Amino acid sequence: MAAAKKPVKKAVAAKTKTAEAKPKVAEAKPKAVAAKPAAKPAGKKAPAKGKSGAKAPAKAHAPVAVVKKAPKAVAPVKPARVRKSKDQGAVAIERSDRKIRTGVVVSNKMEKTVVVKIERRTQHPLYGKVVIRSNKFKAHDLVGCDEGDLVEIMETRPMSRDKRWRVTQILEKVK
Numbered sequence: 001m002a003a004a005k006k007p008v009k010k011a012v013a014a015k016t017k018t019a020e021a022k023p024k025v026a027e028a029k030p031k032a033v034a035a036k037p038a039a040k041p042a043g044k045k046a047p048a049k050g051k052s053g054a055k056a057p058a059k060a061h062a063p064v065a066v067v068k069k070a071p072k073a074v075a076p077v078k079p080a081r082v083r084k085s086k087d088q089g090a091v092a093i094e095r096s097d098r099k100i101r102t103g104v105v106v107s108n109k110m111e112k113t114v115v116v117k118i119e120r121r122t123q124h125p126l127y128g129k130v131v132i133r134s135n136k137f138k139a140h141d142l143v144g145c146d147e148g149d150l151v152e153i154m155e156t157r158p159m160s161r162d163k164r165w166r167v168t169q170i171l172e173k174v175k
Helices: 002-028
Strands: 100-110 113-123 130-140 150-155 163-172
Touching: 100 130, 100 163, 113 150, 113 163, 130 150
Parallel strands: 130 163
Antiparallel strands: 100 113, 100 150, 113 130, 150 163
16 A cells, blocks of 8 residues: 555655746746737637727628518408498497307496306316306496396407407396
8 A cells, every 4th residue: 555655646746846837937938929819729709899899800701692482372351340230220240250158247337347147067077067167257338238137248359457348239138
């Protein structure tokens, strides 16, 4: 074991001698040689200089061919909205792409707004029992609904934070 420790001591001594010798060599260099920047690795770029620094020369690039894309096909335009005539008395707009639900008015305490409860029957995914699920929607009311009325509501643009439906017709009036 004594033999193994001796080479380690020699290596430590060799390191200290070379570390002491390097600063002396660096100080002995003339100023002109010290002012040259060190060679940079090929993969790294120089950091960008600010407004006061000199700009790097622009690299010459091969000309890039500009490829023009063909214009996209325009989707067919939907027919304009069709309003029912005033003789029929309905103001509702006929639309086939909007959701239509039927429900019972639960509350009409707000101005021009009613709360409609819509119930749907679904089968429980695990047990198979038919379960009644319900949702409440706030709907814009210009028809004049009362609590308990059976109404049809249609999806529409957002009218407020919660109101995205409107009453299209009263199906059954409460007595």
